[in-house]
Amino acid sequence: MEARTLLETWRARLGPELDGVIDFWTRHSHDAEHGGFFSCLGRDGSVYDDVKYVWLQGRQVWVYARLYRTVPRFRRPELLEAARAGGEFLLHFARVGTESHKAAFALSRDGRPAKVQRSIYSECFCALGLDELGRTTGESRYRREAQVLLDAVVHWVREDPTELGRPPLAGAVPHEPLAVPMMLLCLAEQLGMGTGGQLAELEQWCAQRLLSHLQRDGSVVLENVSEDGKELPGCLGRQQNPGHALEAGWFLLRYAQRQGDSALAAQVIQGFMVQPFRAGWDPEHGGLFAFQDVDGLCPTQLEWSMKLWWPHVEAMVAFLAAYAHSRDPALLHLFHQVAEYTFQRFRDPAHGEWFGYLARDGTVALSIKGGPFKGCFHVPRALHMCEELVEQLLQEP
Amino acid sequence: MEARTLLETWRARLGPELDGVIDFWTRHSHDAEHGGFFSCLGRDGSVYDDVKYVWLQGRQVWVYARLYRTVPRFRRPELLEAARAGGEFLLHFARVGTESHKAAFALSRDGRPAKVQRSIYSECFCALGLDELGRTTGESRYRREAQVLLDAVVHWVREDPTELGRPPLAGAVPHEPLAVPMMLLCLAEQLGMGTGGQLAELEQWCAQRLLSHLQRDGSVVLENVSEDGKELPGCLGRQQNPGHALEAGWFLLRYAQRQGDSALAAQVIQGFMVQPFRAGWDPEHGGLFAFQDVDGLCPTQLEWSMKLWWPHVEAMVAFLAAYAHSRDPALLHLFHQVAEYTFQRFRDPAHGEWFGYLARDGTVALSIKGGPFKGCFHVPRALHMCEELVEQLLQEP
Numbered sequence: 188m189e190a191r192t193l194l195e196t197w198r199a200r201l202g203p204e205l206d207g208v209i210d211f212w213t214r215h216s217h218d219a220e221h222g223g224f225f226s227c228l229g230r231d232g233s234v235y236d237d238v239k240y241v242w243l244q245g246r247q248v249w250v251y252a253r254l255y256r257t258v259p260r261f262r263r264p265e266l267l268e269a270a271r272a273g274g275e276f277l278l279h280f281a282r283v284g285t286e287s288h289k290a291a292f293a294l295s296r297d298g299r300p301a302k303v304q305r306s307i308y309s310e311c312f313c314a315l316g317l318d319e320l321g322r323t324t325g326e327s328r329y330r331r332e333a334q335v336l337l338d339a340v341v342h343w344v345r346e347d348p349t350e351l352g353r354p355p356l357a358g359a360v361p362h363e364p365l366a367v368p369m370m371l372l373c374l375a376e377q378l379g380m381g382t383g384g385q386l387a388e389l390e391q392w393c394a395q396r397l398l399s400h401l402q403r404d405g406s407v408v409l410e411n412v413s414e415d416g417k418e419l420p421g422c423l424g425r426q427q428n429p430g431h432a433l434e435a436g437w438f439l440l441r442y443a444q445r446q447g448d449s450a451l452a453a454q455v456i457q458g459f460m461v462q463p464f465r466a467g468w469d470p471e472h473g474g475l476f477a478f479q480d481v482d483g484l485c486p487t488q489l490e491w492s493m494k495l496w497w498p499h500v501e502a503m504v505a506f507l508a509a510y511a512h513s514r515d516p517a518l519l520h521l522f523h524q525v526a527e528y529t530f531q532r533f534r535d536p537a538h539g540e541w542f543g544y545l546a547r548d549g550t551v552a553l554s555i556k557g558g559p560f561k562g563c564f565h566v567p568r569a570l571h572m573c574e575e576l577v578e579q580l581l582q583e584p
Numbered sequence: 585m586e587a588r589t590l591l592e593t594w595r596a597r598l599g600p601e602l603d604g605v606i607d608f609w610t611r612h613s614h615d616a617e618h619g620g621f622f623s624c625l626g627r628d629g630s631v632y633d634d635v636k637y638v639w640l641q642g643r644q645v646w647v648y649a650r651l652y653r654t655v656p657r658f659r660r661p662e663l664l665e666a667a668r669a670g671g672e673f674l675l676h677f678a679r680v681g682t683e684s685h686k687a688a689f690a691l692s693r694d695g696r697p698a699k700v701q702r703s704i705y706s707e708c709f710c711a712l713g714l715d716e717l718g719r720t721t722g723e724s725r726y727r728r729e730a731q732v733l734l735d736a737v738v739h740w741v742r743e744d745p746t747e748l749g750r751p752p753l754a755g756a757v758p759h760e761p762l763a764v765p766m767m768l769l770c771l772a773e774q775l776g777m778g779t780g781g782q783l784a785e786l787e788q789w790c791a792q793r794l795l796s797h798l799q800r801d802g803s804v805v806l807e808n809v810s811e812d813g814k815e816l817p818g819c820l821g822r823q824q825n826p827g828h829a830l831e832a833g834w835f836l837l838r839y840a841q842r843q844g845d846s847a848l849a850a851q852v853i854q855g856f857m858v859q860p861f862r863a864g865w866d867p868e869h870g871g872l873f874a875f876q877d878v879d880g881l882c883p884t885q886l887e888w889s890m891k892l893w894w895p896h897v898e899a900m901v902a903f904l905a906a907y908a909h910s911r912d913p914a915l916l917h918l919f920h921q922v923a924e925y926t927f928q929r930f931r932d933p934a935h936g937e938w939f940g941y942l943a944r945d946g947t948v949a950l951s952i953k954g955g956p957f958k959g960c961f962h963v964p965r966a967l968h969m970c971e972e973l974v975e976q977l978l979q980e981p
Contacts, residue, residue, distance in 0.1 A: 227819070227884070235881050236818040283753075291753075299755025356680075356688075358696025421633040422624070484632050487624070487955045489887040489941055544886055546943060558884045 190519055191581070197523075198577045200530065205570035209254065209261065211539035211556070212247065212563040217269050221297050223276035224269075226562040230554040231538045237296040241281050241309040243562030248273040248316030250567045252323040258571065267323065274320040274329055281313050288339035289350060293559075305353045307343055310336045311370045318378050330378075337374055341389065344371065362411040362419055365428070368396035369435040372442060394442050394451075397435050401458045407481045408432035408463050422487055427479040429467025430498025436460040437505040440512060456509045456518070464502060464521060472548050473528050475499060493552060494545040496561070499529040500569035507576045526573075541566050587916055588978070594920075595974045597927065602967035606651065606658065608936035608953070609644065609960040614666050618694050620673035621666075623959040627951040628935045634693040638678050638706040640959030645670040645713030647964045649720040655968065664720065671717040671726055678710050685736035686747060690956075702750045704740055707733045708767045715775050727775075734771055738786065741768065759808040759816055762825070765793035766832040769839060791839050791848075794832050798855045804878045805829035805860050819884055824876040826864025827895025833857040834902040837909060853906045853915070861899060861918060869945050870925050872896060890949060891942040893958070896926040897966035904973045923970075938963050 188196075215232030216224040218239075226243040227236035251270035254261035280298030281290040290309040291300035314336040321330030343351055344367055372393035379386035399416030402409050410426040411419060418424050436459030443452035467475045474494035478486040485491075506522035509515075532549050533541040535556070543561040544553040555561070585593075612629030613621040615636075623640040624633035648667035651658035677695030678687040687706040688697035711733040718727030740748055741764055769790035776783035796813030799806050807823040808816060815821050833856030840849035864872045871891035875883040882888075903919035906912075929946050930938040932953070940958040941950040952958070 229881060238818065291755075293755075295755035297755075300753045301755035301757070303751060303753065354680075354700060356697045356700065358688075358690075358692035358694075358698035360698070421635065484626060485951045487950070487952065489890060489950065492943075492949060493886060546889075547949075552889060552944070553884070553886065554882045555884065 188523075190516060193519060193523055194577050194581055197526065197573070198581060201570050201574040201577060204530075204534070205567055205574060206260075207539050208541070208563075208567050208570065209250075209266075212567075213265065213269065216247070216557070216563065217272070218296065221276065222272035223280075223294075223298075224273055224562070226557040227559075228540075228555065228557040230535065230556060232540075232556065235555070238301060238559075239276075239294045239296060239298075240559055240562070241277070241290055241292055241294065242312045242560070243557075243564070244273055244277055244281070245309075245312030245314070245316035246564035247562055248277065249312075249319045250563050250571075252316070252319040254567070254571060256319070256323040270320055271324065274317055277313050277317060278328070278332060281309070287350065288336060289352075290336070303352075305351045307340045307351070307367065308370065310340050311374060314340070314374055315377055318374075322380075333378060337378055340374075341371065345392075360419060360421075360423060361414050362423060363396065363399075363414055363416075365397070365400050365408070365410050365431050365435060368393040369431065369438060372397065372435075372438045376438070376441065376445075390442055390445075394439060397439055397459075398454075400435075401454075403481075405454070405458045406462060407466070408435070408459055409481065422480070425481045425484065426486070427463070427466070427481050428477070428498075429463045429475045429479065430477070430495065430501055432459050432463035432467075433498060433505045434501040436463075437501070437508045440505075440508055444512065452512055456513060460502075460505045460509055461518075461521070464506075464525070467498075469494075469547065474532065474545065474547075474549060475502065475525075490544075492547040494532070494547065494549060496529075496533050496541055496543045497565040499525055499533065500565050503529060504569050504572050507573050511576050511580055585920075587913060590916060590920055591974050591978050594923065594970070595978060598967050598971040598974060601927075601931070602964060602971060603657075604936050605938070605960075605964050605967065606647075606663075609964075610662065610666065613644070613954070613960065614669070615693065618673070619669035620677075620691075620695075621670055621959070623954040624956075625937075625952065625954040627932065627953060629937075629953065632952070635698060635956075636673075636691045636693060636695075637956055637959070638674070638687055638689055638691065639709045639957070640954070640961070641670055641674055641678070642706075642709030642711070642713035643961035644959055645674065646709075646716045647960050647968075649713070649716040651964070651968060653716070653720040667717055668721065671714055674710050674714060675725070675729060678706070684747065685733060686749075687733070700749075702748045704737045704748070704764065705767065707737050708771060711737070711771055712774055715771075719777075730775060734775055737771075738768065742789075757816060757818075757820060758811050759820060760793065760796075760811055760813075762794070762797050762805070762807050762828050762832060765790040766828065766835060769794065769832075769835045773835070773838065773842075787839055787842075791836060794836055794856075795851075797832075798851075800878075802851070802855045803859060804863070805832070805856055806878065819877070822878045822881065823883070824860070824863070824878050825874070825895075826860045826872045826876065827874070827892065827898055829856050829860035829864075830895065830902045831898040833860075834898070834905050837902070837905055841909065849909055853910060857899075857902045857906055858915075858918070861903075861922070864895075866891075866944065871929065871942065871944075871946060872899065872922075887941075889944040891929070891944065891946060893926075893930050893938055893940045894962040896922055896930065897962050900926060901966045901969050904970050908973050908977055 223239050224247045225234045229235050248270050251266045255267050283289050283300050292304040292309050293302040314333040317329040318333035375386040375390040402418050410428045411423050439455040475498045477495050478488045478491040480486050502525040506518050510518040540556040542551045546552040620636050621644045622631045626632050645667050648663045652663050680686045680697050689701040689706050690699040711730040714726040715730035772783040772787040797806050799815050807825045808820050836852040872895045874892050875885045875888040877883050899922040903915050907915040937953040939948045943949040
């Protein structure tokens with residue numbers, strides 16, 4: 188198919204799909220009584236559990252606020268109101284105590300802490316959502332809290348992790364998960380917008396760290412490397428996660444574009460996108476594996492061969508952004524390949540939103556639309572970004 | 585098939601299978617340099633990671649020591665020597681500090697702590713293995729440490745969990761997982777053997793607690809109940825785990841037999857074995873689901889529909905023990921049904937030992953023979969117990 192025709196086909200699909208997805212979450216996930224969002228939603232949107240996951244609260248605030256701020260057709264009062272109710276819920280309840288910056292991982296419906304993880308992601312997704320809400324509403328208190336949380340996370344990652352509460356253990360292998368610099372690069376872009384490069388040093392640090400995960404002469408992206416950027420022994424060192432590589436890929440590509448660094452952009456497209464996609468694509472059934480072992484051994488994650496929604500939508504964003512950058516038609520065809528699989532397998536036209544978890548053969552393994560790790564985020568973010576990219580490409584003469 | 589013929593068929597299969605399984609572990613898992621056992625073994629037995637998991641160290645010590653002590657054909661010096669090396673490894677390295685009773689969850693190959701869980705199971709499996717090793721060798725220091733660990737665990741469970749390190753959280757739902765009283769009942773039987781009922785009170789407490797998981801007029805075994813034995817709301821409250829119910833079932837049946845309580849035995853066979861088996865058996869592909877929701881909703885565990893090895897071998901033990909107790913031929917046929925599926929699907933005649941993780945349709949999803957949660961335990965324990973039960977039944981006139 189010719190590029191323009193293909194882009195027009197996708198323009199016709201992406202917008203209506205985004206509308207349907209946002210409609211699903213606005214109809215089913217709002218907690219009118221306590222604020223915040225239910226994320227445990229069954230196939231038809233019914234709430235099967237009322238635990239509130241902080242990652243998913245922060246992410247949904249971001250999606251609503253970003254769409255309200257940047258997409259005219261989503262400038263609807265009820266979307267802003269729900270984003271605000273989510274933001275207020277986080278301001279009141281996310282932090283476990285007033286003394287600490289630690290945020291809970293899970294809260295009861297009315298906001299009491301139910302579970303705390305010894306990692307950084309709850310704080311990160313709070314900061315992401317609150318910063319965007321601050322930009323959308325113009326109210327500074329949201330962005331103030333986002334900055335406080337980012338500062339705490341950067342302190343934990345780069346200076347002193349004590350407050351996270353992980354006991355120091357003599358036999359633990361110090362390592363850096365790809366997700367840490369990836370998440371921080373995402374936040375540096377979000378909180379740095381319009382600040383004239385105040386977060387430039389953090390961005391640069393993140394990019395450098397991410398590139399150290401590109402190992403074996405640039406042929407693999409390892410999920411975990413040593414703190415000085417070397418390959419590690421054992422399962423930990425051999426782990427690959429194609430979805431993470433692709434997501435980090437488009438974060439890095441945007442960074443390279445901000446820097447005007449075309450050599451970096453080309454390295455990222457090849458190393459973090461094309462190569463992990465080719466290695467991670469199931470030759471038998473299609474779709475991206477959730478986990479791999481870089482030496483081809485069997486991963487220990489039970490779900491390694493399952494097809495999860497988020498790596499696929501991240502791949503859509505990655506390849507469309509890469510095509511928009513380079514205009515290499517091979518990248519547009521990779522977008523088309525993954526988007527076709529994704530739209531065919533994950534959508535649920537009967538009830539709206541997307542399935543999240545398929546068996547290796549592509550049949551639905553879990554019929555839930557939301558759960559502890561799936562909420563209103565990856566699907567609408569990807570549809571929105573792809574719609575925007577397609578529009579830009581089609582507006583060119 | 586007539587009962588005697590069926591038992592003879594299984595006698596011919598169980599013994600050789602147990603021999604092959606033990607052969608696999610003795611050939612591939614012993615660490616001659618540091619003591620203890622590798623458990624991360626690929627399909628052919630090759631070591632793909634050298635992390636040592638304390639659960640699996642304790643369990644393998646138990647299997648080797650028990651077989652050496654009770655089965656004449658396993659009274660081989662190399663088995664005892666390996667059990668001892670595993671026991672010494674645990675005595676030296678399992679506890680995280682001399683001040684605390686907490687044992688690590690994972691150790692480096694040379695015994696340095698790599699991961700600590702805020703639960704009781706590492707300590708429990710250490711106690712299980714060390715007690716059996718003490719019985720086998722006659723050396724009291726192993727059983728002394730087992731008693732110290734059991735006392736610590738009982739203190740954490742029944743009096744004060746502070747040392748486990750879980751932060752008290754206002755929104756956390758206090759609940760009792762089925763695994764806690766199940767594990768303690770197993771330990772009470774192990775450490776209580778020959779003590780004239782010194783652990784009788786603990787056994788009784790465990791049995792009572794386990795029975796409180798039988799809810800909705802005895803029609804379901806819930807994985808989690810409130811601390812006063814009531815059903816809980818949400819996913820937590822609706823969770824069912826057929827394998828746990830069946831394993832708890834045979835622990836409870838043995839308890840009922842020790843008590844001479846035939847009404848309890850009948851209740852347990854129906855409530856913890858027959859009913860969870862019928863509810864948990866996949867009508868489409870056969871095999872037991874890993875997790876279920878008691879209201880028929882979709883579980884949130886990604887592996888809910890996978891077929892794991894251990895529920896199947898626990899079901900074999902449960903139904904054969906139940907048949908030996910009641911002589912109800914229906915129970916022997918349930919044994920036969922699950923054992924046929926299990927032998928067909930999980931065995932690997934090409935390389936020995938069993939696969940652990942099948943997709944819903946019964947195809948092998950992970951080719952590993954051991955990993956962070958699968959070692960030398962469920963398969964040989966079940967084969968040994970079934971062989972013993974079959975022999976006893978066939979010796980009757």
